[in-house]
Structures are given as C-alpha cells and as structure tokens.
Amino acid sequence: MKNSVLYEELFPLEFTKRLGEHPIGYLPLGTLEWHGLQNALGSDLIQARDLFEAAARKFGGIVFPPLFIGPDSIGLDSTGQPLMGMDKAKETQPNQQLTGSCYWVSKGLFTMVVEAILAQAKRAGFRCIVADGHGPSRKVWNEMADTWEKQFDIVLVSALRDFSPGTWKTQMDHAGKNETSLMLALHPELVALERLSQNPEEWPLGVRGEDPRTSTPEYGQELLSSTLDALGNKLTELGML
Numbered sequence: 491m492k493n494s495v496l497y498e499e500l501f502p503l504e505f506t507k508r509l510g511e512h513p514i515g516y517l518p519l520g521t522l523e524w525h526g527l528q529n530a531l532g533s534d535l536i537q538a539r540d541l542f543e544a545a546a547r548k549f550g551g552i553v554f555p556p557l558f559i560g561p562d563s564i565g566l567d568s569t570g571q572p573l574m575g576m577d578k579a580k581e582t583q584p585n586q587q588l589t590g591s592c593y594w595v596s597k598g599l600f601t602m603v604v605e606a607i608l609a610q611a612k613r614a615g616f617r618c619i620v621a622d623g624h625g626p627s628r629k630v631w632n633e634m635a636d637t638w639e640k641q642f643d644i645v646l647v648s649a650l651r652d653f654s655p656g657t658w659k660t661q662m663d664h665a666g667k668n669e670t671s672l673m674l675a676l677h678p679e680l681v682a683l684e685r686l687s688q689n690p691e692e693w694p695l696g697v698r699g700e701d702p703r704t705s706t707p708e709y710g711q712e713l714l715s716s717t718l719d720a721l722g723n724k725l726t727e728l729g730m731l
Contacts, residue, residue, distance in 0.1 A: 495546035496553050512550025515616040516542035519623030520556040524588035526665035526697045529673050530680040531590040538623030540676045560627040561597040582696045608642045618730050620647040657720040659713040666699020675710030
C-alpha cells in the first residue's frame with residue numbers, strides 16, 4: 491500500500507492515523523497561468539503542492555488537493571477584452587492575453603471557497619492549516635488569516651504574516667529565477683529553458699524577478715530546504731510538532 495500524504499490518496503484508517511499524530515493540513519494555492527515560455531502552466535500549484543508534500547513527509551500532516559482558481563487584478567484592453575494578472579504587467583509588452591491563463595475568480599468567490607474548506611477542515615479534525623502559492627491568493631490568505639482564525643477556531647500559517655523577511659523563500663517572483671529554479675529542482679521535465687531567447691537584451695515575456703536564464707536546480711533546492719526549515723520552526727513554535 492502506498493505511503494501517501496495526499497488527502498485524496500488516503501484510506502480512512504490512514505487518514506485518522508496521520509491526523510491523530512499531527513493535525514496539520516497544507517493547502518496549495520495554485521493557478522493555471524502563463525509562467526513564461528519555459529515553465530508549465532500549472533507551475534504555481536506544482537511548486538506549492540510539492541513543497542507541502544515534502545513538509546508533510548518531514549513534519550507530519552496531510553496535503554489538501556491544490557486550488558487552481560484564484561483572484562488577481564483584472565482590467566480591459568482597447569477592445570474591451572479582459573486582461574488579468576501578468577497580461578497587463580509592465581513585464582508584458584505590449585500588454586496582451588498570455589497563453590493558457592485560466593484561473594480567475596473574484597476575491598469574494600475565492601474567499602467563500604476558502605471559508606468552506608476551512609469549515610470542513612475544522613469539522614474533519616484539523617487544528618492547523620498552512621496555505622501558500624499563487625501571489626494574489628497568498629495575499630488574500632494573509633489579509634483574512636486573523637479573522638478566519640477567530641471564525642473557525644483554527645491555527646493558520648501565512649508566509650506573509652508569520653515569518654521574518656527573507657525566511658520564506660519559495661514562489662517569490664513570477665517565472666523568474668526563483669520559480670524557474672524551483673521547477674528545475676522539482677520537475678525538470680516541466681522546464682524548457684532553451685525556449686527563452688539567449689539575447690540578454692531581450693527580457694522574457696511575462697516574467698517578473700531575476701533573469702530565469704540563470705536558474706539552476708541547485709538554487710531551487712536551496713530555496714526549498716530553507717523554506718522547509720522555516721516552516722518546521724514555526725510549526726514547533728505553534729506547538730504542532
């Protein structure tokens with residue numbers, strides 16, 4: 491029988507055992523979104539899910555299925571068609587619909603979905619939920635964390651609220667050196683650096699952060715290891731380990 495930490499793969503007895511040992515849930519906040527020519531469209535949810543799977547194996551707990559919906563900034567182009575997120579960023583010139591993005595929901599709907607998950611997680615017996623991933627989703631989680639902790643009587647962990655600056659190191663750009671290195675460390679088969687122009691004067695379309703052409707799997711592994719250490723320290727501080 492597979493020794494899984496993924497919620498959807500657990501049998502009831504294994505679920506009860508893992509939850510009884512460490513009642514921690516991990517909620518990956520993902521998207522289906524352009525992450526440069528070089529990265530798979532599901533990069534946000536892949537990075538968050540795999541970080542949390544490593545955390546669950548190291549510290550205990552259970553990884554929830556990733557969300558692929560999330561809020562983001564949204565506007566209209568000159569023809570009245572919607573532009574969202576990186577479509578209208580300064581790193582995307584000219585502003586345009588970037589291929590593959592298919593995740594946007596309003597902040598209100600996203601909030602309702604997460605609240606439903608938290609209510610069910612509390613009912614199932616979780617005492618702590620860690621969530622992170624897609625930047626705008628991360629911001630809503632952080633914004634609502636204090637309120638939700640009181641509303642659902644559950645401990646929440648937020649990358650923006652609960653860690654000293656620079657200690658949470660994953661998903662800190664958009665398809666730049668940080669995220670692309672993480673993808674190289676986790677799923678090199680889902681990275682195609684050769685698709686980027688090798689002209690250093692040509693900035694990759696829809697990419698924010700340091701130049702992804704300098705990405706390495708070793709740097710990605712350093713980011714993962716540092717973030718796991720910080721998360722372990724926080725869970726210990728909260729009395730969850």
